[in-house]
Amino acid sequence: MARSRAQLPIEVEGSATQPLGMPAADFLRDYWQKKPLLIRNAFPGFVSPIEPEDLAGLACEDTALSRLIQHDRGRDAWKVRHGPFREEEFPGLGDRDWTLLVQDVDKWDADIAALLPKFDFLPRWRIDDVMVSFAATGGSVGAHVDQYDVFLLQAQGHRRWQIDAGDAPPLHFRKDVEIKLLQRFNPTHDWILAPGDMLYLPPGVPHHGIAEDPCLTYSVGMRAPAAVELLGDFVDALAAETDDGPRYVDPDLAPAKDAHEIDGAAMQRVAAALDALRTDDPERLGDWFGRFITLYRSAGQAMPGDDARSRIEIEWDLQQGHVLHRHPWTRMAWRRAGRGARLYAAGQAHALPVRDARAIAAAPTLDGAAYAQLSDSGRDAVYDLLQGGHYHLVEPEDDPQ
Template identity: 25%
Template structure:
């Protein structure tokens, strides 16, 4: 099944994606108020009760936590001596005002994984979903900030968010994990998030939240935008595979001899100049590209074998969505990369593979460029069996 409706546009509606990226992203918080309590029902496949949500992560206690203010309890506290999950202790601490934190919920719910990868495809940013369950009139975290942008989805109940405009934490302070000084904060802007509402917070925006008179369940979609530091690091790492200057050993006594230390700048300058080369930067970007490909949602193949039977030029197909892919040149041809899979082909298939990788709409097999009719059918069959293409009714 393709989750076409699970997209950034669907999350933000009626705010348009273009307006969000041009006027809101990285600049200000934004509240999408819907008055539509069932808006997010499709995300958790009906698993909206506390027991069901907690049960999602029972196989991996490392993704489970309990938080109340500055107090965060370690996951091992909720494992019995026989290794089973101690739900009774979870219930007791929850009743005492602790918020239940479930990390990386997309690992267990396919609809969330599909939504997440849809955002990754559109924004080119890695993302993660965490779930938070808070009892009535309780608060989980104290005033804090995130080092990444977040979209907050209110799944059940409501929550009051205190957003401190004008007190953003600078990126260099985030990297040092500087704490928030509550006494230095301005009066907050209060945002009441109802069921079905969404709140966007840019990175570094100080905030806190508290539940109202009912149990609150919300999801946070963390958007991990790569930074220039990450790009330079990847480019430097790529350079290390071809340029021995990167592997130059530091001279003996470089810590103790001032004249030796002064000479290090000359060594660094040469590597820095190499980093300015377009090919080096491109190699860093390719490394980030590979990360996004590997994060791809593996398509379910199901009936793929039977769907590949009888493929010809008139057959209609479309790329499985959401799916990020890229095509690279290799010595003996080209390779299509998607999810954790690859499809290799001869060099004469390059245009066809780039066509399918870039496609966003259905097409007919005969539209594949640069191939004979037999090659078109064979490539289409291969991509259907692998799950990359989905066959449509003729």
């Protein structure tokens, strides 16, 4: 007999073969966007590939997105600063009540990016980034709520997590701080996570994490564009593709009863004019979304390089053991279109055979053998992307793989 959601466990044991503590299909059916879940030993024996010093160094980079949040417990006051920071700032922060957060660490560190295939039960284009936070003892960002799914993997040290899994938690925000903290927080569950433990939170679940000791936490966050963002971008795309031809027209106009009134018939004509922008074409809609989602919330972008070598030279290098590495900021996805497919890369679209689109989207690197397996159109697309800076060619001795 199927159990109700209230009867489902909120804490399970994971393993190396089942990081979710259950088959992915069961997790998606019972927990995804429905119910929080704590997975003990989701990553047994986990050892963080980066140290707090590495994170601090990254927060000093001009192009990294970083924040420093400090809490004055005596006054319950919060201070937020944005990077880049200077190295000499960190020793003066003390050993309590501060947190350093850095976004998109998976774009900077290949070992962090190597965690993402563990989440391949989700569409990769749904995954936004891996944010890494270091918290000194007592460090926190306060009780808050997110509007997207997140997996919180404990990487070093111990963090206490409290959540409110009630049916109607209070969601009013404090007005005396510059970050969106909850006025009231009534936890229903209280856990301490050790390295390898992972907490999944659906959107809208209030939560509060406090460092029990100096700790690192990885946040694998999802991409959840608001409906207004989707609508705004879609309308902009339609408007850019539509000429000035369709206009408001009223060939059925009758003598006005009141020259100053906007009557019901006028509003029907307005709706008809707007319908000219609306599309029921699934290909047009799919093409827009593929471009949109591979650009959405990207903090960086690839730029064309200075390599002016010809295609024949590039292909010769691949035959000699060079490898094409995808730029870490270049997001890719694909979809079926007609009898073929469309590959989307950082807002660009390429018409390809399904086999090519699937292979290119899934491969962070392409060696000579993988490149040779592509069709002519697939190789054309890869070369175009290389010219745009979305790949760079790595010599065999420099290839980390």
